[in-house]
Amino acid sequence: MASVRVRQLVKRYDQNVAVDRLDLEVEDGEFMVFLGPSGCGKTTTLRCIAGLEIPDSGEITIGEERVTDLPPADRDIAFIFQSFSLYPHMTVRENLSFPLRAVRTAQMEIEARVTEVARVLRIERLLDRKPGKLSGGEMQRVAIGRAIVRRPRVFLMDEPLTALDAKLRTEMRAEIKRLQSDLGATTLYVTHDQLEAMSMGDKIAVMYGGLLQQVGTPTAVYDSPTNLFVAGFIGSPSMNLIPCRRKEEALVLDSAQETTPVSLPIHGDAAVRFAAAPLGATLMLGVRPEDIALSREPKPEFLAVEVYVVEPLGSENILSILLGGHLLKARTAPTFPARVGETLFARVDQTRAHLFDTQTTQRVSEAA
Numbered sequence: 537m538a539s540v541r542v543r544q545l546v547k548r549y550d551q552n553v554a555v556d557r558l559d560l561e562v563e564d565g566e567f568m569v570f571l572g573p574s575g576c577g578k579t580t581t582l583r584c585i586a587g588l589e590i591p592d593s594g595e596i597t598i599g600e601e602r603v604t605d606l607p608p609a610d611r612d613i614a615f616i617f618q619s620f621s622l623y624p625h626m627t628v629r630e631n632l633s634f635p636l637r638a639v640r641t642a643q644m645e646i647e648a649r650v651t652e653v654a655r656v657l658r659i660e661r662l663l664d665r666k667p668g669k670l671s672g673g674e675m676q677r678v679a680i681g682r683a684i685v686r687r688p689r690v691f692l693m694d695e696p697l698t699a700l701d702a703k704l705r706t707e708m709r710a711e712i713k714r715l716q717s718d719l720g721a722t723t724l725y726v727t728h729d730q731l732e733a734m735s736m737g738d739k740i741a742v743m744y745g746g747l748l749q750q751v752g753t754p755t756a757v758y759d760s761p762t763n764l765f766v767a768g769f770i771g772s773p774s775m776n777l778i779p780c781r782r783k784e785e786a787l788v789l790d791s792a793q794e795t796t797p798v799s800l801p802i803h804g805d806a807a808v809r810f811a812a813a814p815l816g817a818t819l820m821l822g823v824r825p826e827d828i829a830l831s832r833e834p835k836p837e838f839l840a841v842e843v844y845v846v847e848p849l850g851s852e853n854i855l856s857i858l859l860g861g862h863l864l865k866a867r868t869a870p871t872f873p874a875r876v877g878e879t880l881f882a883r884v885d886q887t888r889a890h891l892f893d894t895q896t897t898q899r900v901s902e903a904a
Contacts, residue, residue, distance in 0.1 A: 537722045538599030538689040539564045540585065545594035547580050554580040556746040558594070562739075565720045567713070569737035571727060573769070577746040578726045579694055585724065586615050586692050598689055614683035616693045620675040622667040628654075628678050629663040635686045653681045656715065673704045680712070684719070691716075691723045697732065709735055730770055734758065742766050760903035764892050767822045767899075773854060773865040775890075776828075778821045782813045782891065787821060791861035798860030803837060806886035809902045813891040819900070820892040825854065827885040828866040830874075838881035843874050857882060 540562040547555040555577040562568045570578035583589040585596055587608035596604045603611045622631050629650060636646045654660045657677045667675055676696060683691060696712075697705045713736045716723050727733055733740050734754045742749040742757060742765075750762040761767035767775045779790040780800075787800040787810075800821075802810060813819055831838055844863060845856035853868045859882060866882065874880065891901040 537564050537720060539566075539597075540568075540690055540722065540724065541595075541597040542581070542585065543595040543597075545581065545584060545596065546592045547577075547584055547589060548592050553746050555584065555591075558746075558748050560741060560748065560751065562722060562724060565722055567716050567723045567725065567736060567738045569725045569727060569733040569740050570743060571730060571733040571740050571769075572743035572749075573728060576743040578741075578743050581743070582692050582694055582724060582726050585690075586613055587611050588615075612689045614686055614688040614691050616679055616683050616691070616696045618695045618698050620667070620679045620699070622675060622678055622682075624667050627664050627666055628659065628670070631667070631678055632663075632681050632685050635682060649685050649687075653685045656684070656718070657681050672700050673708060676700065676708060677711075680715070684715075689722065691721050693723065693725045695727055696725075697727075697729075705732075712736065730772065734770075742769065744769070756903075759888070760899070761822070761890065762899055764820060764822075764894075764897040767890065767892065771824060773825050773867075776821075776823045776825065776862075776864045777892075778823070778860075778862050778864070779894070780819050780821045780891075781817065782810060782815055782819060784815070787819075787891075789821070789860040789862065790818070798839065800839075800884060800886075801837070803886060806889070809887070810891055812902070813900045814893075818894045820894055821884075822890040822892060823864070823884050824888065825865040825867040827888045828857075828864065829883045829885065830855070830857075830866055830868055830872065831881045831883075834881050835883070838883045841880050841882045843876055843878045843880060846874050846876060 542558055542560040545555050545558040558581060570581060572578050580589060584591045587606060595602060598611060632650045632653060633646045654663055659677050662674055697708050700708060709732055737754060739751060740754055740757050741751045744765050750757055750766050758770055761770060768777060780787045785802055787802060789798040791797060839859060841857040841859045843855055844858050847854040853870055853872060855866045855868055855874055857864050857866055890899050893900050
């Protein structure tokens with residue numbers, strides 16, 4: 537396996553900049569997930585690394601080798617696409633062995649590698665079947681096996697689970713993550729599904745508008761988003777974002793619907809975390825749904841809120857509540873009953889909240 541380095545990568549299509557001066561480092565054996573909405577540049581970046589797209593400028597290195605101008609066949613990578621791309625007239629065994637036959641590998645070596653890959657992926661019983669007799673999950677395992685059997689330096693995966701149903705996607709997420717861990721394989725994985733990114737990646741590279749927004753571990757990206765886009769994109773439900781202004785000892789929530797703005801006294805360690813936020817400037821307060829505590833009785837630091845919508849999800853409830861004219865999401869235990877129109881009391885955990893500059897969109901509070 538090998539590391540991957542991307543330096544100042546730029547890719548344009550006519551006047552549209554698909555990837556804009558991207559810098560990224562993927563360590564040997566690391567599972568890096570590219571995450572972002574459609575059109576953000578994540579697949580274009582992957583295709584440039586694979587050699588399927590020619591960048592307008594920048595440099596790509598795999599291991600110690602500069603591969604920017606090399607054709608795909610000379611980069612020693614394996615690409616797994618959204619579609620399974622299996623040869624329908626070949627058996628599973630023949631599909632797995634095809635990449636090895638193409639480079640004239642010895643027959644004994646082919647048989648040994650195919651047998652090993654089939655064992656690892658638990659598809660030994662399928663070796664003599666053709667793709668038309670396989671389920672979606674089985675075809676995906678074969679497609680992955682065809683990439684593994686080559687023993688490339690880097691695996692590139694472009695939304696490989698999109699065609700599967702929800703239950704099978706859950707199973708295959710675990711399968712791919714365990715396989716990558718067992719192989720110690722350097723893997724770059726593209727998805728628009730944040731659940732895939734959070735559960736599979738060692739690190740996540742969040743992209744938007746062709747720009748790399750943030751790179752970090754799933755925990756770091758979730759707990760300490762670097763800007764408003766990442767804050768709003770990561771999480772389900774996403775982070776609550778509330779316009780506010782910082783005073784010396786309080787955050788004042790802006791609202792055209794309230795004659796008297798709601799004031800959140802800054803307490804505890806939050807005073808230090810919010811110290812860098814400019815006084816009087818228009819800011820955005822970011823709060824995760826799980827960081828809003830609810831009570832039926834008034835308590836110190838709790839503010840009155842109205843229940844707007846209740847979404848029971850079995851393992852939890854998602855409550856939409858009105859605070860100062862703003863609609864917020866709060867996550868509660870399934871044993872916490874609530875009714876639409878009911879008055880509850882809410883407290884924001886300021887030790888995990890964030891402040892963002894609305895002009896630059898960057899976080900101005902210290903990381904959680």
